[in-house]
Amino acid sequence: MTDYFLLLIGTVLVNNFVLVQFLGLCPFMGVSSRTETAIGMSFATTFVMTLASLLSYLVTTYILAPFNLEYLTTMSFILVIAVVVQFTEMVVHKTSANLYRLLGIFLPLITTNCAVLGVALLNLRLQHNFFESIVYGFGAAAGFSLVLIMFSAMREKLSNADVPAPFKGAAIAMITAGLMSLAFMGFTGLIKI
Amino acid sequence: MNILIAILVLGGIAALFGALLGYASVRFYVEGDPIVEQLDALLPQTQCGQCGYPGCKPYAEAIANGEAINKCAPGGEDAIKKIADLLGVDVLPLDENHEQNNDDTSNLPKVAFVIEEDCIGCTKCIQACPVDAILGAAKQMHTILIDECTGCDLCVAPCPVDCIEMRPTPETIHNWQWDLHKIAVKQIG
Numbered sequence: 478m479t480d481y482f483l484l485l486i487g488t489v490l491v492n493n494f495v496l497v498q499f500l501g502l503c504p505f506m507g508v509s510s511r512t513e514t515a516i517g518m519s520f521a522t523t524f525v526m527t528l529a530s531l532l533s534y535l536v537t538t539y540i541l542a543p544f545n546l547e548y549l550t551t552m553s554f555i556l557v558i559a560v561v562v563q564f565t566e567m568v569v570h571k572t573s574a575n576l577y578r579l580l581g582i583f584l585p586l587i588t589t590n591c592a593v594l595g596v597a598l599l600n601l602r603l604q605h606n607f608f609e610s611i612v613y614g615f616g617a618a619a620g621f622s623l624v625l626i627m628f629s630a631m632r633e634k635l636s637n638a639d640v641p642a643p644f645k646g647a648a649i650a651m652i653t654a655g656l657m658s659l660a661f662m663g664f665t666g667l668i669k670i
Numbered sequence: 671m672n673i674l675i676a677i678l679v680l681g682g683i684a685a686l687f688g689a690l691l692g693y694a695s696v697r698f699y700v701e702g703d704p705i706v707e708q709l710d711a712l713l714p715q716t717q718c719g720q721c722g723y724p725g726c727k728p729y730a731e732a733i734a735n736g737e738a739i740n741k742c743a744p745g746g747e748d749a750i751k752k753i754a755d756l757l758g759v760d761v762l763p764l765d766e767n768h769e770q771n772n773d774d775t776s777n778l779p780k781v782a783f784v785i786e787e788d789c790i791g792c793t794k795c796i797q798a799c800p801v802d803a804i805l806g807a808a809k810q811m812h813t814i815l816i817d818e819c820t821g822c823d824l825c826v827a828p829c830p831v832d833c834i835e836m837r838p839t840p841e842t843i844h845n846w847q848w849d850l851h852k853i854a855v856k857q858i859g
Contacts, residue, residue: 574705
């Protein structure tokens with residue numbers, strides 16, 4: 478139990494997917510201008526990442542490994558992720574038309590969010606078991622959500638700030654992201670696994 | 671032989687997922703594009719044509735296809751705000767060509783402002799102010815501390831020379847507020 482908890486904290490804070498491993502930067506910059514959208518994106522991504530890491534574990538262990546087809550992992554993971562994203566899109570479209578419009582192009586783009594494929598491939602490389610895979614996927618998504626929502630809150634406030642003209646818009650966002658990444662380096666060494 | 675197994679396995683996975691998605695698309699089927707109806711419901715239904723379209727429904731369709739959201743004069747700021755919320759776009763001020771004579775700053779937060787040339791130093795507004803935001807003494811010119819003023823309007827009426835007016839405050843980093851709404855998540859029916 479402690480191991481899973483440590484894995485979760487380690488994934489969310491110490492090895493944060495966005496700010497420490499630099500995965501999933503496209504939605505991090507793209508959907509962070511409004512907090513509302515960022516929260517929606519976080520929920521969608523959390524759902525996709527957890528489900529994708531669970532399914533990709535099942536696919537590797539029970540389908541690919543028995544047939545010695547490990548070289549097909551990337552291909553089948555992309556297939557799994559695409560299906561999960563499609564499924565999420567249908568559910569979101571049905572449940573919340575507003576959220577569907579807010580997320581717009583970014584919802585199908587979760588497919589190309591490298592953090593999602595990253596979770597699946599890292600699970601394989603770190604030889605996680607079934608539950609560890611789920612925890613790792615969820616932790617990665619929770620870390621992504623945490624950082625995305627914090628960043629969008631800052632950007633919302635920054636849009637009203639008196640920023641010098643050359644730094645307005647994307648430039649100050651990049652600087653903010655860099656500072657956040659530096660701040661997250663402070664978590665290094667929090668947990669020894 | 672190996673390549674055949676690989677093709678079969680991957681094909682099998684794909685077929686399985688395809689069947690799952692096929693089922694989901696039936697299960698979660700969404701009828702039509704409800705956005706036009708939702709937009710139409712937000713418009714005031716005066717069918718006045720000031721937006722340049724022959725009625726509210728055609729304008730709703732035009733908005734859904736990317737027309738500017740700020741052309742409805744009868745709906746005013748309120749309708750624009752609701753449409754912006756629905757579509758997830760930024761609120762635009764009402765298009766000037768379509769503007770009516772109503773005060774478009776009426777929803778902004780305001781502070782009182784003393785027109786200093788007219789102030790006679792009667793101290794009546796100072797007595798009226800509930801938060802002590804007015805500075806001054808008898809027969810001296812008064813002024814308002816903007817940071818303290820709550821925009822309550824109480825000082826406007828007592829002024830014998832009508833030298834206090836309410837002015838909108840621009841949004842800055844200091845008075846900026848969170849405008850965070852929860853996203854409605856509905857149960858799947």
